[in-house]
Amino acid sequence: xxxxxxxxxxxxxxxxxxxxxxxxxxxxxxxxxxxxxxxxxxxxxxxxxxxxxxxxxxxxxxxxxxxxxxxxxxxxxxxxxxxxxxxxxxxxxxxxxxxxxxxxxxxxxxxxxxxxxxxxxxxxxxxxxxxxxxxxxxxxxxxxxxxxxxxxxxxxxxxxxxxxxxxxxxxxxxxxxxxxxxxxxxxxxxxxxxxx
Numbered sequence: 001x002x003x004x005x006x007x008x009x010x011x012x013x014x015x016x017x018x019x020x021x022x023x024x025x026x027x028x029x030x031x032x033x034x035x036x037x038x039x040x041x042x043x044x045x046x047x048x049x050x051x052x053x054x055x056x057x058x059x060x061x062x063x064x065x066x067x068x069x070x071x072x073x074x075x076x077x078x079x080x081x082x083x084x085x086x087x088x089x090x091x092x093x094x095x096x097x098x099x100x101x102x103x104x105x106x107x108x109x110x111x112x113x114x115x116x117x118x119x120x121x122x123x124x125x126x127x128x129x130x131x132x133x134x135x136x137x138x139x140x141x142x143x144x145x146x147x148x149x150x151x152x153x154x155x156x157x158x159x160x161x162x163x164x165x166x167x168x169x170x171x172x173x174x175x176x177x178x179x180x181x182x183x184x185x186x187x188x189x190x191x192x193x194x195x196x
Contacts, residue, residue, distance in 0.1 A: 023100060024093040025062030031079040032060070040078055043136075049074035065094065123163045131162045 032040060037053045044051045049070050058064050059071070067090065076083040093099050124132060 020062070020065050020097040021090065021093045022062035022097075024090050025060045025064075027089055028075065029060040031075075031081060035078075040075075043078045044071075044074040046136075047074045047077055062093075123159075127159075127162045127166050135159065 037056050040056060041051055041053060051071055051074065055064075055071070059067060059075075072086055072090075073083055076086050127135075
């Protein structure tokens with residue numbers, strides 16, 4: 001049997017075998033951290049992946065030897081890790097089922113290939129956390145495409161206003177730091193003149 005065919009057979013093999021990817025499941029649970037299962041499910045749904053709490057717990061328990069690629073993709077997005085890193089951990093655990101601990105994975109690595117996604121991500125960096133959470137809650141219940149045109153326009157205006165306010169606040173903060181530094185330099189120069 002060719003290597004590719006053997007791999008394909010292994011990926012679709014029945015799940016009745018004993019737990020083989022316990023360390024991978026443990027790593028998934030670590031990556032979920034303080035997030036509730038419901039939060040993960042909502043974010044996965046927003047990404048277009050339907051996932052149940054039961055399935056998530058099976059993944060974290062290491063009982064799913066051949067995880068669905070779509071689920072892995074969604075989990076990588078939700079947890080902010082690189083999909084390739086996640087798959088590499090799965091492969092490492094499948095190659096050594098007795099592995100107790102997997103190496104750390106870099107969190108916070110978000111891969112945005114769509115320029116519109118990058119622009120939105122960068123714009124949202126300055127939006128207050130409470131506003132971002134409201135936006136996520138809203139999107140979790142209704143897709144932007146499902147909104148009537150007038151509500152969609154209002155929602156996008158709210159985002160735009162929030163981004164503008166965040167930018168102004170950052171500029172003001174930056175200006176205050178610059179002003180304070182200028183004043184401090186002026187005071188130092190005055191002290192030098194007075195001492196000299």
